[in-house]
Amino acid sequence: MRAFTYTRARSTAEAVSTFATSPDDQPHYLSGGTTLVDLMKLDVEAPGLVIDLTDVPDLDFVREEQGDLVIGALTRMNDVANHSLVSTNCPVLAESLLSAASQQLRNMARIGGNLLQRTRCGYFRSVEFSCNKRQPGSGCSAMEGVNRHHAVLGTSDRCIAVYPGDLAVALTAFDASLSVIGPDGTRSISIHDLFVPPGDTPHRETTLEPGEFITAVRVPMTPAAQSSSYQKVSDRSSYSFALASAAVGLHLDAGGTASEIRIALGSLGTVPWRAREAEQALTGTQLDEASIRRALEPEFRSARTTPQNHFRVRLAVETVLEAVATAQQRMG
Known part of the structure; x- marks a missing residue:
């Protein structure tokens, strides 16, 4: 792991401002850390500045609003999975969360970070192999390598890495929307507009702009x-x-x-x-x-x-x- 600067944000405004004014060209937000820290240890990610969001208030909640189930992005996966509002009104969410990772990881991982987890492709996570997602233009070792767990839908000639998460699949089925904050303010986007197929730019995985992060998830309770x-x-x-x-x-x-x-x-x-x-x-x-x-x-x-x-x-x-x-x- 390479040296980096660590800071804890106390509000969404402070987090966004710290990101926007950072002299580092690759600052990263941190919530549970169950993906980012792993990738930093592997030298796949090397941020010069890590902005910890876990002290940001008012982003840890599960509640009903106008017939929708609304979940704060910093709520732990286990807390959401075991919440009565979720298990009663949208059991698919509870089951997707409980089937993901281990009990220990679910007690650490947060909803927003889970949605943005990066692929578990072994070639992406091993810097000795070529990977267009990690290093654009270098090639895709998975094409001719071990690809039993790789994608069969939405692939391109440059990438066949599968999206690994469970929660996002459940949210996709029920037209969830996401509240997002960044340097240009707040906005709402559909879950269908969040993820980007690899095409010719496999290194771009989501439509989030630099400095943006998810603050809440909204699911219609139908x-x-x-x-x-x-x-x-x-x-x-x-x-x-x-x-x-x-x-x-x-x-x-x-x-x-x-x-x-x-x-x-x-x-x-x-x-x-x-x-x-x-x-x-x-x-x-x-x-x-x-x-x-x-x-x-x-x-x-x-x-x-x-x-x-x-x-x-x-x-x-x-x-x-x-x-x-x-x-x-x-x-x-």
Whole structure:
């Protein structure tokens, strides 16, 4: 780890001002530190200034506002997962958080930082390998390397690194929005507009401008959110990132027809992946296994697989089926 300057911000204004006036060309914000500190130890990240946000007040909360579930960005993952408002009104969020990392890490990691975690691609995290995400133009070692856990959706010729998080997948399914603050003031952005597919610029992962950070997450508490489920399949039940995951929410009418269905796929894409074609095909239908399988086929027409990871397309379909079944049970 390289030498750096550390400071603790006491307010959002102080944090933004410190970032904006820093002489260092790569200052970083720190919340839980469960990603940034690891990357600093590996020399993947080398900020000259680290601005700790954990003392910033009024960003640690879970509450209801005008029919929405609102979560402060500095709230710990476990606190959100175990909050009654979350488990009752949006169980998919609680399940996505509880399936992520270990108990110890969830007691440290914060919601905002979790959303912005960087890929776990081994080639990105190992500076001896070429990585366009870490060093633009250097190449992508994963293309011809070990890529069993790499993305099959949203890839480019320059990067196939998968987005590793769970919470963002659940938020993507339910059209969450994010409150953001930075040198130019505050703004609200959709979760769908936060993440950037690699394209020709894999080093740019989000639409946040320099000096901006997330202050809160807002999720509509709809009937589909109440009947929701997050399912995740991985090699091990802990200390292992998913091979496939699915966030599903649905609402059925009196006849059992899906009046609303939401599906997001995780661990398959370079960004959290909303299955909109499948949602459209299934809305207004009876949800049976055959129809769900047919509806999901178009989502994978553009999939770019390798001999090592092609099995995950089928695994994703099975994961969605399991999530739908759980959501149906919760609907009653």
